[in-house]
Amino acid sequence: MAAATSINTIDPRDIGTPDDWIPRHSEMVRLTGKHPFNAESPLSLLMDQGFITPVPLHYVRNHGPVPKLHWDIHRLVVDGLVSNPLNLSMNDLENLPYKEFPVTLVCAGNRRKEQNMIKQSIGFNWGPAATSCAIWKGVPLNYILKLAGVNLNDCVNGPRYVCFSGVDKLPNGFYGTSIPLEWSLNDVNDVILAYEMNGERLTPDHGYPLRVIIPGCIGGRMVKWLSKITISNKESDSYYHYHDNRVLPPEFDAERATKEKAWYNPNYIINYLNINSVITSPAHNEYIPLSSFFNNQMYTLKGYAYTGGGHKITRVEVSLDNGKTWLLSKLDQPELVHPAVLKRRINPIPRYWCWSFWSLIIPFHSFIRCEEISVRAWDSTQNTQPRNPTWNVMGMMNNCHFRVKVNTIPQGNEFRLVFEHPTQPGNNPGGWMVKPSPKLITSKPSDVSTINSQIPTFTINEVAKHNNEKDCWIIINKKVYNCTKFLKKHPGGTASILINAGKDATNEFTAIHSTKAIELLKGFYIGNLALLQSKL
Amino acid sequence: MAAATSINTIDPRDIGTPDDWIPRHSEMVRLTGKHPFNAESPLSLLMDQGFITPVPLHYVRNHGPVPKLHWDIHRLVVDGLVSNPLNLSMNDLENLPYKEFPVTLVCAGNRRKEQNMIKQSIGFNWGPAATSCAIWKGVPLNYILKLAGVNLNDCVNGPRYVCFSGVDKLPNGFYGTSIPLEWSLNDVNDVILAYEMNGERLTPDHGYPLRVIIPGCIGGRMVKWLSKITISNKESDSYYHYHDNRVLPPEFDAERATKEKAWYNPNYIINYLNINSVITSPAHNEYIPLSSFFNNQMYTLKGYAYTGGGHKITRVEVSLDNGKTWLLSKLDQPELVHPAVLKRRINPIPRYWCWSFWSLIIPFHSFIRCEEISVRAWDSTQNTQPRNPTWNVMGMMNNCHFRVKVNTIPQGNEFRLVFEHPTQPGNNPGGWMVKPSPKLITSKPSDVSTINSQIPTFTINEVAKHNNEKDCWIIINKKVYNCTKFLKKHPGGTASILINAGKDATNEFTAIHSTKAIELLKGFYIGNLALLQSKL
Known part of the structure; x- marks a missing residue:
């Protein structure tokens, strides 16, 4: 289908969630159940859009409910180590000089599901479409900083950081993070405070009315719903600055990381994007009848590639x-000839902020002895992608060779070559990395005997009554859990459990949770689902 | 042995070459025969020096004879697109503001011998010691450029380049190259015109009296014996800017590269160093008696790592x-606490220009089931090294995992674990990548029949008479070649053949030359060496 550039209808999945006022594209693949909204476009649909992704198909990473903000009321405060603190309205910002240019955004978790197939990380199952490209327009951050009286000489007595805070209140405080002041002040780095995306005001999911755009950097630093910038001699003190967007060495699990304070090791922060590339044609499950091999047809392999910094x-x-x-x-490389880029000051541009597309035409018969198609990109630093993934506890920055298997499958009275990607995003089935019997929670509660008559059973209707903040039960794999006491401790926020209160949350739960969460869940087990529903 | 920080004696190998006036360290491993001087320190000796490499042990890459220059006479000309051309003496330069700090230099060919073991590239056999670290002192390039009236606004109508030329005249003109103006002007990039190394004036091998230092960048851009800087809207027009320091895709050999003008493809230039790491302990041929395994001893693995940009x-x-x-x-990371770094303006420094050292203490018994020790580094771009090398026609930027094999070898009445590096530099034997029967030239001239009585034979004494520019014969693998007509076409310069004129040059030749050169040589074949020397 063709993608609409704007969407007006509310998706039924959002009804009953705090986001029930936000129109969203029905084809976006939701990765953390219904809520919060973390979603990517189906890969082929994303590629069909070409260089610039329409806003409704741009990937979204929300930690919690989307704040309801208003252009006329919203303010940006600039404070901290500044000689001239600022308090600006959106109209103030819109009247300042601006830059407008295309930037490819990438979540540091792009392609995480491949890592989760090795071992569950503490992150959810991004496929390879946690990247998109839009035209962003906004005020250069260095312009705002100069207005506030900040300059590079401030770094003489030690480093300075620009700390960004959003208004989204999460279980561990406001979402915030920081980047070095030197980076922010250097005009060639093109850091902007954006209020427009693809020529229109931001949508709520993308940070309306104001977000940071830091080209070449992971999405996690580009704070949405931006309300405050603080200049400090310390990095952001937000919980999320330290406990998100880190790549820890593979020997660390979450417990050891916390015990050894590895979250605070400055070597493990992620800022720049690393080199990555993906095969998008052939798509997953695309096939070619072997009969095609007799007519000298050619096949065009395609995909995307990007790098950072x-x-x-x-x-x-x-x-x-x-x-x-x-x-x-x-x-x-459409960026090199894009009108918004060509009309900028330096031409050809010395920095590259966008994805590239690659293609290779091969004869069909090249597939005959081919077990897998793999791709790797190189960038101007002369680095390339590693062949194998390196698992890390947050499952981030996966950039191993993207490998598509070529399977020979009988179909009717002939054979087909069927292409198989490593995974499919979220809970979607398929992919050669997915083991035949996935370690879902089904195997876990088996140590709680289901035939022990001491264990109470509950009907679906009984469970359904416990559907609120003061009394919250959920069903996971036919076990009933009372999560009331855990609501406020849940890292994803109260709302993400409450929308499933009194219901079967198996899909939502298994999409996201680690072995640790599965263990934790056991503590809230209160009984089993009654098997004979029809009796009641 | 301990390294002398200065050397006063002339190495016998330099006698009779144009460099016979330059004192050099006798332990430096020469990689292109006697001349020109391309040399690296033995790896363990280099590591023994620690963070700062003494000048005589610092790797050297010379394309031809070293120019004999004088402090009092040498001038630096700055011309091209400048409003205020300059013509500066060394004393002028020494009186300008300076920066002084440690920088690790790396030749883009570091670790090339590993690539040459896959297939001979057009480059010679660097081992893993084509890197060293020294304290460099010089005038910031951006200061000189500002004196010449150059500024960033000059880039408005297109890119500008800073072209560097040395005075070393080579077969294809002066050595020269260029970097973007924007890079040169940005003060944080620390580009300097250096006149001191480790607190003393440069030595001839390192560019006396003036060379460029571009931290984070390959050595090939750091022009030695610098005499001219030209600001241009084009890159350097030096032959060496295009035909050296490029990484071409693996499918290109030299012929195809020339035919398809791949040397001029801007995607294939190398500027930044890529991520690399090497194991230095255990050293090649280091061993541990298996008896050591009974006393709970520990072993400390050690090595270096660096990255670019x-x-x-x-x-x-x-x-x-x-x-x-x-x-x-x-x-x-000694750089972080080095006095020369700490006293600089920004602390902690936001750029890293030096190598790091790594170590890992493991119990001896860890080696029992270990077939090989491999190392990989990661940098702040979240990139890492690939496991396998990617061969390229210049054999450059090899940064695959460095892998040391652990062999079990009987010795007397016990066993030893003997460690084996992938290669040894230059013509030095040893290394697990070295095939049992190396494809040396010996196998090549067999298509010229040695028993054909039509082929003349020459005695060593006869050949020895043809020892000058107008009449130059050499012996390679018992074949005699008349190279007179080739002298001026030789990419390594006339001198590098002439020093072997009338002599057996087998070692010098096989150290460096590609299959293509071997083919070319056949055209100069004039006869065989007389086998019975004693008769004459």
Whole structure:
């Protein structure tokens, strides 16, 4: 289907959630159940849009409910180590000089599901579409900082940081993070406070009315619903600055990280994007009848690639023989000729903020002896992607070679080559990394005997009565849990449990939770679901 | 042995070459025969020096004879697109503001021998010691550029480049290269025109009296014997800017690169260093008697790591199980606490220009089931090294995991674990990547029949007479070649053949030359060496 550039209807899944006022595209794949809204476009649909992603199909990462803000009331405060504190309205900001240019945003968790197939991380199942590209317009951050009387000489006696805070109140306080002042002041880095996306005011999911855009950097630093900028000699003190967007060495699990304070090790912060590339054609489950091989047809392999820090993707290579040899693909870099880029001051631009597309035309018969198609990109730092993933406890920055398996499957009286991606996003089934019997929670509660007559059973109707903040039961894999006492401790916020209160939350739960959460859940077990529903 | 910080004696190998006036350290491993001087320190000796490498042990990359320059006469000209051309003496430069700080230099060919073991590239056999670290002092390039009236606004109508030229005349003109003006002007990039190294004036091998230092960048851009800076709207037009320091995709050989003008593809230039790490302890051929395993001894694995672009090495990991699991090593980053760094303006520094050292203490018994020790580093861009090398025609930027094999070898009436590096630099034998029967030239001239009586034979004494520019014969693998007509076309310069004129040049030749050169040589074949020397 063609993507609408704007959406007016409320998705039924949002009814009953705090976000029931926000129109959303029905095809977005939801990765954390109904709420909060964390979603990516189906990969092929995203690619069909080309260089610029329509707003409704742009990936979204929300930690909690979307704040309801108003252009005329919203203010931006700039304080801390500044000689001239500011308090600006949106109209003030809109009347300042601006920059407008395309930027590819990427969540640090892009392609996390591949890592979760090795071992569940503490993050949810992003597929390879946690990236999108839009035209962003906003005030250069360095302009605002100069208005506030900040300059590079302030760094003489030590580092300075620009701390951003949003208005979204979460279980561990406001979402916030920081970047070095030097980075913010350097005009070539193009950090802006954006109020427009693709030529229109931001939508609520993308930070309306104001968010930070830091090109070349992970999405997690680009604070949405921005209300405060504080200049400090310390990094942001937000819980999320330290407990999110980190890559810990593979030997760390969450417990050890907390015990050894690894979350605070400055070596483990993620700022720049790393090099990445993905195969989008063939798509998952796309197939070619073997009969096609007789007519000399060609196939065009396609995909995207991006890198961080303003570096340029310099080549993308494809292997059809498990990495023994690599074929040079054709690179398409629309950024280089985009009108919004060409009309900017420096031409050709010395920084690259957008994804590239690659393609390679091969004869069908190349697939005959091909077990898998893999892709890797290189950038102007002469670095490339590793072949294998390195698991880390947050499941972040996965950039191993993207490998699509080529399977031969009988169909009617002929054979097909069927392509298989490593995973599918969220709870969607399929993918060669998905083990035949996934370790879902089903295997876990088996240590609680289901035939022990001491264990109470509850009907669905009984459970349904416990559906509020003071009395909240949920059903997961036919077990009943009383989560009332846990509501306020839940890292995803009270709302994300409450929308499932009194209901079966198996899908929502298994989509996101780690072994640790599964263990924790056991403490709230109160009985089993009555098996004979029809009796009641 | 301890390294002398200065050397006064002429190495016998330099006698008879144009460099016979330059004192050099006798332990430096020469990689291109006697001349020109391309040399690295033995790896363990280099590591023994610690953070700062003494000048005589610092790796050297010379394309030809070293120019004989004088402080009092040498001038630096700054011209091109400048409003105020400059012509400065060394004393002028020494009286300008300066920066002084440690920088790790790396040749883009570091670790090339590993690539040459896959397939001979067009470059010579650097081991893993084509890197060193010194304190460099010089005038900030941006200061000089501002004196010349250059500023960032000059880039409004397109890019500007700073082109550097040395005075070293080579077969294809002066050595020169360029970097973007924007890079040169940004003070945080610390580009300097250096006249001191480790507190003393430069030595001839390191560019006396003036060279460029571009931290975070490959050595090939840091022009030595600098005499001219030209601001241009084009990159340097030096032959060496395009035909050196490029990484071409693996499918390109030299012929195809030239035919398709791949040397001029801007995607293939190398500027920044990529991430790299090396194991230095255990050294090659180091051994541990198995009897040591009974006394609970520990072994400390050690090595270096570096990255480019001012990024920070954030972790180094070691695998003892062929990459299945990785152990976090201890990082030692002397740059962070070096006095020359601490007294600079911004503290802690936001850019990292030096190598790091890593170590990991493991019990001896960890080696029992260990086939190989491998190392990989990560940097603040969240990129890491690939497991396998990607061959390229110049054999550059090799940064695959450095893998040391652990062999069990009987010795007397016990066993030893003997460690084996992938290669040894230059023509030095040893290393697990070295195939049992290396493809040396010996196999090549076999298509020229040695028993054909039509082929003339020459005695060593006869060949020795043809020892000058107008009549130059050499012996390679018992074949005689008349290279007179090739002298001026030789990419390494006339001198590098002439020093072997009339002599056996087998070692010098096989150290450097590609299959293509071997083919080319056949055209100069004139006969065989007389086998019975004693008769004459």
